[in-house]
Amino acid sequence: xxxxxxxxxxxxxxxxxxxxxxxxxxxxxxxxxxxxxxxxxxxxxxxxxxxxxxxxxxxxxxxxxxxxxxxxxxxxxxxxxxxxxxxxxxxxxxxxxxxxxxxxxxxxxxxxxxxxxxxxxxxxxxxxxxxxxxxxxxxxxxxxxxxxxxxxxxxxxxxxxxxxxxxxxxxxxxxxxxxxxxxxxxxxxxxxxxxxxxxxxxxxxxxxxxxxxxxxxxxxxxxxxxxxxxxxxxxxxxxxxxxxxxxxxxxx
Ligand code: 6PG
Numbered sequence: 001x002x003x004x005x006x007x008x009x010x011x012x013x014x015x016x017x018x019x020x021x022x023x024x025x026x027x028x029x030x031x032x033x034x035x036x037x038x039x040x041x042x043x044x045x046x047x048x049x050x051x052x053x054x055x056x057x058x059x060x061x062x063x064x065x066x067x068x069x070x071x072x073x074x075x076x077x078x079x080x081x082x083x084x085x086x087x088x089x090x091x092x093x094x095x096x097x098x099x100x101x102x103x104x105x106x107x108x109x110x111x112x113x114x115x116x117x118x119x120x121x122x123x124x125x126x127x128x129x130x131x132x133x134x135x136x137x138x139x140x141x142x143x144x145x146x147x148x149x150x151x152x153x154x155x156x157x158x159x160x161x162x163x164x165x166x167x168x169x170x171x172x173x174x175x176x177x178x179x180x181x182x183x184x185x186x187x188x189x190x191x192x193x194x195x196x197x198x199x200x201x202x203x204x205x206x207x208x209x210x211x212x213x214x215x216x217x218x219x220x221x222x223x224x225x226x227x228x229x230x231x232x233x234x235x236x237x238x239x240x241x242x243x244x245x246x247x248x249x250x251x252x
Pocket of ligand 1: 042043045085149151155158202
């Protein structure tokens with residue numbers, strides 16, 4: 001049985017729904033506990049979402065002074081590189097909204113990956129006042145919203161098929177060399193992803209249809225389909241997908 005799958009007509013509707021969900025989650029968290037801590041995704045899908053959030057219609061409805069922005073993963077590149085997830089979010093969103101720079105917590109892709117991972121974990125543990133152990137399911141001690149995408153090979157964040165990060169049970173952040181993309185990646189682990197209050201996947205396009213079917217309808221094999229590992233223990237899981245991506249799903 002699947003939970004929380006919402007199918008929308010096309011990519012444009014997906015972005016509208018994603019931006020509305022982001023803005024609603026931000027308003028709710030700020031009203032409930034005074035701040036909103038989110039982790040952004042990388043790749044190409046979220047650029048349109050970030051651009052939409054930067055428009056007056058959405059940006060004006062969000063109190064950016066109370067938002068903390070983090071990332072779900074980063075490529076081992078400097079912050080001005082084309083492949084940098086930070087750079088993409090900065091250009092599409094962060095440069096256009098009044099978010100205090102001290103509340104932008106980027107992963108330092110220019111550092112040696114293991115060092116960048118450990119430093120980012122320290123940043124998150126400080127942000128969530130949790131020096132040891134997993135995120136606690138209380139306000140202010142976990143991500144309010146994690147945005148994720150899914151690759152056509154079933155990866156999410158930088159949890160790739162057959163690698164170790166998907167099996168991590170202690171660390172919040174790990175670095176791993178990913179042969180498939182010939183690059184080191186730094187990624188949140190299931191420990192922190194599944195500690196979030198809400199996780200929202202955005203998936204668009206027919207090239208994802210076969211994998212989405214396997215991830216959502218198939219047997220649970222997270223080593224093969226890492227996106228299946230994401231299931232918040234005390235939170236909400238939503239899959240927002242367009243009709244092209246949903247084409248092979250067994251039930252609606
Ligand atoms: C990254 C990601 C990654 C991404 C998927 C899907 O840094 O590449 O965070 O997990 O979400 O590869 O990317 P698209 O949605 O652009 O296809």
